[in-house]
Amino acid sequence: MVLYESVIESIGGTPLVRVHQLAAGLRPRVYVKLEYQNPGGSVKDRAALGMIRAAERDGSLRPGGTVVEVTSGNTGVGLALVAAHLGYRAVIFTSSQIAAEKIRLLHAYGAEVRLVDAFVPKGHPxxxxxxxxxxxxxTPGAWRAGQYDTPANPAAHAESTGPEIWADTGGAVTHFVASAGTGGTISGTGRSLKTLSRGAVRVIAADPAGSSYSGGDGSPKHIEGAGHTVHPEAEEDVWPQSFHLDVVDDYLTVTDREAILIARRAAREDGILLGGSAGTALAAALRLAERLGPDDVVVALAPDSGRNALSTYYDDEWLAERGFVFDDSDAPTLGGLVDAPAPRVATHLTVAEAVARLRLDERDAAAPVLVVYRRSDGEAPIPAADVAGVVALDELRKALAAGAGHDLVREHASLAPPTVGIGRAPDVALAGLDAAHPDWIAASVLRDGRIVGVITRETLVAHSVRSDRLAMAR
Ligand SMILES: Cc1ncc(COP(=O)(O)O)c(C=O)c1O
Structure with missing residues (x-):
């Protein structure tokens, strides 16, 4: 159908597009379902319409009412556009961390945006x-959509997304791959494909590494929308009711690096501009396809477009700042200069416990030690958000001598140091530090979005001087 009597009629009916270059050499046919062709630019238009229609049916949303939701992105846009068309007021609660463009987009549809800033666990007042x-x-007449827990979210996909894939592949689809945020997309689409295929279609969740859905610790990742993160001080990890675990046959974890790389390659090699979570899904689909045969048909769902990510995953400077390096140039980097793993101490320890546990060379007693939440207290790279501050062993010893042994380490910590990407040249890193953080004596070094070590200003200065001299000698 190409003639629509309203914008909401044009939600759904998105194309399935074959992936050629990235799938070259693979036996199955691999397709992406381009959900960014929905009028609001994402898969969330479907859930938004479904949730609003269900609320109208059960009477929780009445004419003149107000649609309310907590969202940092696509769901807000979907709700705003459906609310605009149907004459409801839309009020979106989000964090001021979100990109200014997203706030402007919500305003463009006439939605009100309330910014709330608090890094606290779910359920905190x-x-x-x-x-x-x-x-x-x-607010009289206000209704919260509640995408994480309402059955109307997966139901929207069971009614539209699944049947579309079935019809468009002529029933040939064998594997469906999607990421799960609320879980609405994979649960509804997966359920419907299983019903239509009498259980034959396999449903695979493409999950960002670190997401607790596939067994990670819930630490933050750079791919937005996909996966499940947990606040470092949350007492329990509550999963959304929109995610029906019984639908998922298998999980494939995808690192931020792999998702970004595949998204970038899809744009350059196949002309398909994917958002980050679409990169996650396609990366998993391609990996899955390696072990399938010529009769298999793999469909990966692309929730939104890379247009939403031009200033992130497609921006070389954004990537460099976070230590995502995709070319193999032999230019000097911080790689050889950082001590890995990054020295760390957990926030929940007392000063006395920390002094007893920190096994540092005496030469490093004044060196910066990252104060991290418990889940990052191993040897693995640290998500930047898990660093609560920085402290030196010398400072902790002084505090202990002054009788503060029972204090928590974090009470004696200074603010977390700035971060620098591992692919930077030492003089570039030093210039950045001088310009933005002149008082800092050290920086955390990021590789692929996680902290792998700490570098001091002293090391940077020494190395920059050395490379200057080398350059002069040449
Ligand atoms: C870009 C993006 N990818 C993936 C998802 C996950 O979809 P769902 O919430 O249906 O699991 C969302 C949800 O907001 C999203 O915005």
Missing amino acids: DSLGAAADRFVAE
């Missing part, structure tokens, strides 16, 4: 969710 609930309680 200062959380975004609590702020939205208070607003709903105080």
Whole structure:
């Protein structure tokens, strides 16, 4: 159908597009379902329409009512456009960390945006969710969409996304790959494909490395929308009811690096501009296809377009700042200069415990030690958000001598140091540090978005001088 009597009729019916270059040499046919061709630019238009229609049916949303949701992105846009068309007020609660463009986009559809900033566990009275609930309680006619827990979210996909894939492949689809955020897409689409194929279609969740859905510790990742993160101080990890675990046959984990690389390659080699979570899904689909045969048909769902990511995954400077290096140039980097793994001490320790546990060479007693949340207290690279501060062994010893042994380490920590990408040349890193953080004596070094070590200003200065001299000698 190409003639629509309203914008909401044009939601759904997105194309399935064959991937050629990236799938070259693989036996199955691999397709992506381009959900960015929905009017609001993402798969979330479907859930937004489904949730609003269900609320109208059950009477929780009435004419003149207000649609409320907590979202940092696509769901807000979907709700804003459906609300605009149907004459509802839309109020979106989000964090001021989100890109200014996203706020402008919501404003463009006439939605109101409430910015709430609090890095607190789910359910905390200062959380975004609590702020939205208070607003709903105080506002007559307000209704919170609740994408994480409402059955209307997966139902929207069971009614539209799944049947479309089945019909468009003529029933030939054998594997469906999608990421899970709320879980609505994979649960509804997967359920419907299983029903239509009498259980034959396999459903694979493409999950960002670190997401707790596939067994990770819930630490933050750079791919937005996909996977499940857990606040470092949360007491329990609550999963959304929109995610129906019984639908998923298998999980494939995909690192931020792999997802970004595949998304970038899809744009350059296949002319398909994918968002980050679409990169996650396609990366998993391609890996899966390596072990399948010529009769298999793999469909990966692309929730949104790379247009939303031009200033992130497609921006070389953004990538360099976070230590994503995709070319093999032999230019000097910080790689050989950092001590790995990064020295660290856990936030929950007392000063006395930390002094007893920190096994540092005496020469390093004044060196920066990262103060990290418990889950990052191993040897693995550290997500930047898990660093609560920085402290030196000398400072802890002084505190112990002054009788503060029972204090928590974090009470004696300074602010977390700035970060620098591992692919930077030492003089570039030093210039960046001088310009933005002149008082800092050290920086955390990121590789592929995680901290792998700490570098001191002293090391950078020494190395920059050395490379200057080398350059002069040449
Ligand atoms: C870009 C992007 N990818 C993936 C997802 C995950 O979809 P779902 O919430 O249906 O699991 C979302 C959800 O907001 C998203 O915005």
